[in-house]
Amino acid sequence: MKISFIVVDITAKAGTERTTTLLANTMVRKGHEVRIISLFRQNISPAFFLEKEVGIVYVTSEAYSIHSSPFKRLLRIIRSFFSFREMIRKNDSSLFIGQNFLVNLYLYFSGFSKKSIACEHNLYNIYPLPILFFREYVYKSFYKLVSLTEKDADKFRRRLKNVEVIPNMLTFTPKGEADLTLKRILSIGRLSNQKGYDLLLEAVKYIWKDYPDWHLDIFGEGEMHAFLAEKIKMCNMEKYVFLKGYTQDVISEYLSSSIYVMSSRFEGFPMSLLEATSCGLPVVSFDCPEGPADIIGEDRGILVPPEDISGLKTALLKLMDSLDRRNEYGENGRSFVFQNYNSEAVYKKWDMLFQSFVNSQSK
Known part of the structure; x- marks a missing residue:
């Protein structure tokens, strides 16, 4: 045809x-x-x-x-x-x-x-x-x-x-799986209001005192870069939260992380969530309209009510505290997306x- x-x-x-x-x-x-x-x-x-x-x-x-x-x-x-x-x-x-x-x-x-x-x-x-x-x-x-x-x-x-x-x-088939022992949280997306990184920064700003060996890397470019950089500075998170800009090697970033977080206010269909799950990353996401609920089930990650900052923090801590839970959710999610996407x-x-x-x- x-x-x-x-x-x-x-x-x-x-x-x-x-x-x-x-x-x-x-x-x-x-x-x-x-x-x-x-x-x-x-x-x-x-x-x-x-x-x-x-x-x-x-x-x-x-x-x-x-x-x-x-x-x-x-x-x-x-x-x-x-x-x-x-x-x-x-x-x-x-x-x-x-x-x-x-x-x-x-x-x-x-x-x-x-x-x-x-x-x-x-x-x-x-x-x-x-x-x-x-x-x-x-x-x-x-x-x-x-x-x-x-x-x-x-x-x-x-x-x-x-x-x-x-x-x-799926945009790719990774050759390996994420190393979930690494204490790194990852998020990838445009630095825009839609992606809700202002909400994510609110959720994580008080966790670093108890988890000083963890950090959050955010990849992407966009009009909110200056605002987010200033918020990171104002909240004294420069040692823990990093705006990394654009990357051409997203697979390596997924594979060198332990948790993927998505804080979007809305989506069409979140490709980054699909990609992260295919790499065996356990995911935390707002249950925003539309798409996250199609990928994340009860045993494949944690869905949080839309824009619930406290709930997002609690979900992240739940995964940060348990390597077993990260392994379980990561493996279940990986199997699910390979079968369906x-x-x-x-x-x-x-x-x-x-x-x-x-x-x-x-x-």
Whole structure:
């Protein structure tokens, strides 16, 4: 089958682009002809590895940034839309897969929604109510809407009948397991309000006196770096909490840690939680909407009520105090994610969707 993925910018270092490259690589290996259509281009090349058989087409060489003024963003969207519409009319793909609401609007207004699958990677309630209703009106015309979690899918199903659930797949298969004797807590994510690192710092600021041989490393970049650095300094945690910036070797960081913590206020589907668990790390996370509850069970980690700072502290101490518990949760989580989120298991769900689409076109 000839498949075209549509993304905002395949050169961006973001979760949706990473997921797209994984799917594209997997589908090429399964014999599909795959192309990625990128609406914008901020950098020279894709941020993540792509098989050489995957074609890439850039609609425009302009960059798209949410930090630009609304007027500039609108102008770039309008320019790229007309270029996209002209390009897609000449495209011979059997099926299009749109990787967020913006690109799905391009497909809709170009008249290609009926031969397209819309994918939603963000929290259901991320938009204001009028946009939520408009989004569902748009998605009625798509062949299918793919959601990452059952909870988000159930919300879409209140008004839509074409909803399927396909989670993200594991991004890698680690060769080893985390050394849970190391007294290191790890967190990876953008330094933004969404990721809740201000809450995490509140949770850990009083634990170091009793656990001076432990420390917390936070990897990521973002607009809250200065605020978080100042908070670490104000709370006298410079010896225990470190903002490490961006890393290209996340696997080594997972494998050299004992606990993974996620303090997000909301998620679409937390890939870092999936990756950490695949490395055998026991995890502590807020039970935020949506995704952590899909990965963490009673015997695979500890879920804490959303934004419960005291509960997050208690959960971390529970794991810090018990190597046996860390080993138990780490092994159970590792087995669970390998069984349910490996590339073959996730691809089977996509393949069933492809077969359904082919059958619908032959009627």
